[in-house]
Amino acid sequence: MKLTIKDIAKMAGVSPGTVSKIINDTGSIGWKTKEKVMKIIEETGYQPSFSAKSLATKKSNLIGLIYAGEIDVDFNHPFFNQVINAFRKTIGQMGYDILVFSNNQFSKSSQDYLARCKHFQLDGCLIVAGDYIEDSIYELDQSSVPCLGVDIEMTGPSSSYVTTDNSKVSAKVVEYFYLHSLKEVAFIGGPEDSVISDIRKQGFLHSMNQLGMTVKPEWIQYGNYFEESGYHAMKEILQNRPYPQAVFAASDMMALGAMKAIKEVGLNIPVDIKLIGCDDIEACRYSDPALSTVKQDKDKMGRLAAYMLNDLINGNTEPSSILVDPELVIRESSTIDTKKLSI
Known part of the structure; x- marks a missing residue:
């Protein structure tokens, strides 16, 4: 049986006029109501006709x-x-x-x-x-x-x-480390001319300075958001001792590369160095150890x-x-x- 606007309205608990306004995007309808109706349309496979609206x-x-x-x-x-x-x-x-x-x-x-x-x-x-x-x-x-x-x-x-509120991304990571008495933290960012990466870097530096945590220039490295670049950035950080207590990478892919570099020198995660990425991609759940992240x-x-x-x-x-x-x-x-x- 072909569904009608009245059927969709009944399922959503709204009037047919409200459904019509949402489909045709007219009038002032709240976001929650819009999402509820659109979800029902998706689940039922209802196909409204847009051709008349398009011509008009x-x-x-x-x-x-x-x-x-x-x-x-x-x-x-x-x-x-x-x-x-x-x-x-x-x-x-x-x-x-x-x-x-x-x-x-x-x-x-x-x-x-x-x-x-x-x-x-x-x-x-x-x-x-x-x-x-x-x-x-x-x-x-x-x-x-x-x-x-x-x-x-x-x-x-x-x-x-x-x-995403990218300043908060870095602040949440730095505050977590600070609350667990970890004050020596490295940062792996995206390309230096990346706007998003720069916001995360500035947020990182601001939070570190605000909390009196150690900022070392050699612990600030850059990649391109992909795994290999995170690996090479982490290798640079590990060139000098002492090692940082923790590392924040501005993407999960770079964090996974950093994880590989840390393991290669015989260090244990999280015992020797703790690691947090950003994005919460699927691979985070299956890495060894499972990767902490900032979920967008x-x-x-x-x-x-x-x-x-x-x-x-x-x-x-x-x-x-x-x-x-x-x-x-x-x-x-x-x-x-x-x-x-x-x-």
Whole structure:
């Protein structure tokens, strides 16, 4: 039996008019109600018709997905995969399709992204930050095209952004070590010109200095967010004695590389050196020892990005930003007594 709007309304405990407004994104409906109705639509497989709406509003129902960096490398990163999957799933329920922009096959003129948006008549764009932000990204941001940035600050007239509160990421790690009498901590960051990595580094240094903890220049190293770079950064840190009591790596992949380097010199984790990463990728649970991490709510970020971009497209909100709180997850790699605990 084919479901109707009335059926969905009854399941959600709302009126058919509310369901219609959510599907067509009209009126002012609370986020919790929106999510409840959209979840029921997903679970039941209900397929609303968007064709009439598209013709009436002259919308293409197409969203551009842009990675500001080397797409063939970084879209493989577990963090971005989960954010984008949550975004794709949520925005798809709203009737949009996604067009992925290649940034390797086109010229790098300042009008490139904006010109393509106009060519395909896109309703809006999701922009995911990489290490190197092209000028054409900022050109697009300052245009009238609705844009939603993930891990990149957007300041344009039709732009918003969502990101983890990266200062809190570092503060949570440093405070954990401080509360367990560990004051000699090393830091492995991403590329030195990475905006996100720099925020985490500055947050790390601020928290360390605020708590009177030891900061040594040779204990500040950089990688590229992937495992091999974390391995080499940790090897540099281990060149000099005494060793740090703990290490914070700005990504789990780099932390896993650091873990390998620590083991190679015969040190024990967490007895000799404690280790915390960032992102909470799946591999953290299966490393030996299991890797402590700062969890970014990737699913929430993706869903927020979808709702915020949809609101921008339909003129339901003013440009804004949302900082998502991180969560410290303690596993064997940084416990004091090698038993699991969470804070």
